[in-house]
Amino acid sequence: MSEFAELSLGDKKFQFPVITGSEDEKAIDIAKLRDDTGHITIDSGYKNTGATKSAITFLDGELGILRYRGYSIEELAEKSSFLEVAYLLIYGELPTSEQYAAFQNEIKMHTIVNEDMRKIFEGFPVNAHPMGVLSAMVCAMSAFYAGEKAGSDELNIIRLMAKMPSMATWSYKKSQGHPVNYPNNSLDYCSNFLNMMFALPVESYKVNPVISAALNKLLILHADHEQNCSTSTVRLVGSSQASLYASISAGINALSGPLHGGANQEVIEMLEEIKADDGDTSKYIAMAKDKTSGFRLMGFGHRVYKNFDPRARIIKKAADDVLAALGINDPILKIAAELETAALNDEYFVARKLYPNVDFYSGIIYRALGIPTDMFTVMFAIGRLPGWIAQWKEMKANKEPIGRPRQVYIGATERGYVSMTERA
Numbered sequence: 001m002s003e004f005a006e007l008s009l010g011d012k013k014f015q016f017p018v019i020t021g022s023e024d025e026k027a028i029d030i031a032k033l034r035d036d037t038g039h040i041t042i043d044s045g046y047k048n049t050g051a052t053k054s055a056i057t058f059l060d061g062e063l064g065i066l067r068y069r070g071y072s073i074e075e076l077a078e079k080s081s082f083l084e085v086a087y088l089l090i091y092g093e094l095p096t097s098e099q100y101a102a103f104q105n106e107i108k109m110h111t112i113v114n115e116d117m118r119k120i121f122e123g124f125p126v127n128a129h130p131m132g133v134l135s136a137m138v139c140a141m142s143a144f145y146a147g148e149k150a151g152s153d154e155l156n157i158i159r160l161m162a163k164m165p166s167m168a169t170w171s172y173k174k175s176q177g178h179p180v181n182y183p184n185n186s187l188d189y190c191s192n193f194l195n196m197m198f199a200l201p202v203e204s205y206k207v208n209p210v211i212s213a214a215l216n217k218l219l220i221l222h223a224d225h226e227q228n229c230s231t232s233t234v235r236l237v238g239s240s241q242a243s244l245y246a247s248i249s250a251g252i253n254a255l256s257g258p259l260h261g262g263a264n265q266e267v268i269e270m271l272e273e274i275k276a277d278d279g280d281t282s283k284y285i286a287m288a289k290d291k292t293s294g295f296r297l298m299g300f301g302h303r304v305y306k307n308f309d310p311r312a313r314i315i316k317k318a319a320d321d322v323l324a325a326l327g328i329n330d331p332i333l334k335i336a337a338e339l340e341t342a343a344l345n346d347e348y349f350v351a352r353k354l355y356p357n358v359d360f361y362s363g364i365i366y367r368a369l370g371i372p373t374d375m376f377t378v379m380f381a382i383g384r385l386p387g388w389i390a391q392w393k394e395m396k397a398n399k400e401p402i403g404r405p406r407q408v409y410i411g412a413t414e415r416g417y418v419s420m421t422e423r424a
């Protein structure tokens, strides 16, 4: 054991190996802790617990670094496309032109969703939340592609990448009372999504390249974020050897929460509320600081970024560019900027290292692109899909054991059963 950590328990000492990641990240390997000492660790919210060794995404929360497979998020957002990044995440390397063409074609072969799945979809009420609908539809894929129809992991990966945008647009179409659109395989991934969202049978729809490029960038920024809540969910569910669809559906549900991906919807709703309240940002800053109010400044704070969220910086710039290119003057952008300045100069937020996160400005762009508020988290899910797939694939390739945390039991000790008539 070259480097080790020593633990003293009573009069005994135990040694545990220290492992070092490729970016010099250090971890104490406690795999033998319980066998050796009879103790477990407790770490609520897994704030100090590494669940896996991963070669997909590197993140340094102090320095604000995010890289997929070694490539910086800034460079990928500027130069790459969402499908290329998806390939990079899932297969580990940037594709050659032949590999990329084959990947795109495979996806195009599978964009149509089984018509029987439409019958499930039709049962949802018109105002169903699109995240609930999306997770249910992806879960339904685990029933449609099971047994003889299961196919290889490769095929299921392609099916998910191909069908998720199609299914995501159905909710919106239904909420509008419009017929759904079928995919148009002559369009690229983002344009095809926009066409399915916004094309109407009564008039042709032309994809605006500014909108398509902005969407491409947003999806790249969301594509992976190492072991966050939804990704850990995907890996945990997958570790039981549940199907890829079941694992991804669970990840969509985890993402829907307001502390995770659901924050992007909450941010816009909060900014709208502030606007309706005469734009009084100081009132909301005060509420966020008051622990009894139950209110948090949505889009602020992050478990791992304690300096700045690199995705938020890129998105803020993109929001300015997109609004200018589309000639949109959204009053909530002004409120967002005021709120950011107020929070960044407030001792409460400074002391707790609470900065705008990826969700703070993403909703403003989505709104400018015409995406309705309750679809924002669905957009996040479409972006995160290749990351979830890559993490699931890695978990499987590593033959990781079934995830099964332990606990410290604090309930009643053994007691005898008392019949109902004798209970006080």
Ligand code: CMC
Pocket: 045, 225, 228, 258, 259, 260, 261, 263, 288, 289, 295, 296, 297, 298, 299, 300, 301, 302, 303, 304, 352, 354, 357, 358, 359
């Ligand atoms: N507004 C007001 N206070 C906050 C906020 C906030 N948004 N976020 C954290 N705090 C306070 C919190 O009350 C606590 O204060 P104290 O130390 O006095 O008890 C301290 O800051 C640390 O917070 P925490 O809840 O222990 O931190 P965490 O790492 O468990 O939570 C978080 C991280 C993102 C869940 C949290 O910052 C939050 O709820 N933010 C708002 C929701 C949000 O924007 N979520 C999107 C995250 S980015 C997208 C994604 O990847 O999911």
